Amino acid sequence: MSAVAVPAAAAALTGLRVLDLSGAMGNYAGKLFGDMGADVLLVEPPGGSELRREPPFIDDRAGIERSLEFAYQNSSKRGICLDLDTASGQRLLRELAAGADLVIETAPPGWMAARGIGYDDLARLRPQIVVAxxxxFGQTGPYAQMEATDLIGLAMGGLLWMGGYQDAAPTQAHGNQAxxxxxxxxAVAAMxxxxxxxxxxxxxxxxxxxQESVTLALENAAQTYDLEGVVRKRPLSDQRFAGYGLFKCKDGYIYLGSRGIGNSPAWSRSLQWFKDEGMEGVERLFGAEWSDLGYLKTDEAREVFGELFMRWSMQHGKDWLYSEGQKRLIPLAPVSTxxxxxxxxxxxxxxxxxxxxxxxxxxxxRMPGAPYVLSQTPWHMxxxxxxxxxxxxxxxxxxxVSNEEMSRLFxxxxxA
Structure with a gap:
């Protein structure tokens, strides 16, 4: 995003009205619409969204207005409080929906319909409305009424099995990725x-x-089992073979991909780099066995390479290693904090x-903005x-709503 302020009128979704009734599972979808210019109304219960109680908190002190998670996922929205368990709250929601293009909600299947604010109810008032x-687990099926946290979503979708390393339990990805x-x-389907x-x-x-959204992240793991009967495993905690994997350096970690399947030209470039830099013991990596992929997978090869490389890499920072690796066309990247x-x-x-x-x-x-740039309708919080x-x-x-009625509702x- 340009540092220059962009008028809201220039945004891609200006004129779109969205009611965001969602909680932690859907607030990010509403944010995507709001940051692109839609008028997003966050509709919270009187006690506030559960996301307001999610850490981290400003100054590490819990409070209804202190959640950084809530603050990030609800930028670009206006916020109102309605009790949708009351007839008056339901009536107001229907009146709001009569002028809306999209409703985003995360209630259990049937919860909205039981209150007269489900898709069929709202569509009678506004046929072109979309409810996401x-x-x-979706609106149908034997699991439809079951609840889930982010961790359950990762587990039931299969992605948790792929996270972490073989010598440890499956590991949850940071940041409620499910x-x-x-x-x-x-958000994409709703748009x-x-x-x-x-x-x-x-x-x-x-x-x-x-569950289905997470399952799509498995890529070809399902096909691997379906076609070959092989369950994909988490990687080993150390390198798959010598010259490949995560290695410590002076100020953190780097990823090195000098060796791949077959004879990678990055390996010869790496050896020349190590030699030019005077790496201690580099001559041990020039033997004929280092061209044998079978040998590279052995514990001996991984241990020898790891000992020599990390003795050298621990003398250098990750930025220097990255810069020099790029100059020599070697797949090497810093692990960024x-x-x-x-x-x-x-x-x-x-x-x-x-x-x-x-x-x-x-x-x-500071917070992340958008990972894309639209030349004519820029992103703008x-x-x-x-x-x-x-x-x-x-x-x-x-x-x-008149001031008198508003006072009564409050x-x-x-x-609220």
Whole structure:
């Protein structure tokens, strides 16, 4: 994103109205629409979304307005509070939906319909409306009513089996990746349905399954079992063969891919590099056995290479190793920490990190923006995440709720 402020009118989805009734499984989908210019209304229960209670918290102190997870996933949204278990709350939601293009929700199948705010109910008011339902296992099937955390999504989708190393239990990926996966697929499917509704005037119910979204990340693991009867395994915790894998260096780790299947030219380039730099013991890597892939897979080869390489790599920083490796056309990359990413010259040049503002922060922090650039309709974070109920009065006023009725709704706890 350019550092220059971009007017909201230039955004790709300006004019689109989205009601985001979702929780942790779907808030990211709403953010994607909001950051592209849609008017996204986050509809929370009176006590607030469960995501407001998710760490990390500002200053490591829990609080309804202190969750960084909530603040990130709900940027560019306005926020209102409605009690959808009340008749008045349901009526207001229907009035809001009558002017909306898309509803994103993550309630259990049937929960919305039982309150008169399901897809069929809303479509009678606005035929072109799209409702995107993101749930653990979809709207149908024997698991439809089961709940799931991000970890359960990874496990039931099969991706957890592939995470980590063979000599340890399966490892969960950081950052609620299963939820993000479902939210991204949900956003794409919802956008397709909204596009179709604009062309045909007819909306639809989009059913997104967390389990199915995660399963797509298995790539060819399912085919491998189906065709060959072989269950793909997690990699070994050390190198698969000498000259390949993660290695320590002076200030962290680097990934080295000098050896691949067959005779990789990167291996000869690596040997020349090590020789030019005066690596101690490098002559041990020039024997004929180092051209034999079978030998490279042995413990002896991995141990010899690891000992020689890390004795040398521990004298150098990962940035230097990366720079020199690139000059010599050797597959080598630093393992970046979050701090490294903020200082990364490529990401800085592309403007990937943008200001993150929050009422409880004295100065702006940084957060990831968008991993794409649209030349004519640039990405632009419209506003910080809303405080609980921050825009309730504003939004209710937009649908014609009088001040007198608004006071009654607030007093009754229907709105907050």
């Amino acid at each position: 339902s993101i749930t653990p 939820f993000k996966c479902a939210a991204m697929y949900g 397709l349905a909204v596009t179709d509704a604009e062309l045909t005037g007819q909306g639809q119910h989009v059913d997104i399954s967390l 979050p701090a490294d990413l903020l200082e990364n010259p490529q990401l800085q040049a592309r403007g990937v990190f943008v200001d993150f503002v929050h009422p409880l922060l004295k100065q702006a922090a 419209q506003r910080r995440a809303p405080l609980l109920g921050e825009h309730t009065a504003e939004v209710l006023g937009e649908i014609g 007093s009754a706890g229907v709105a």
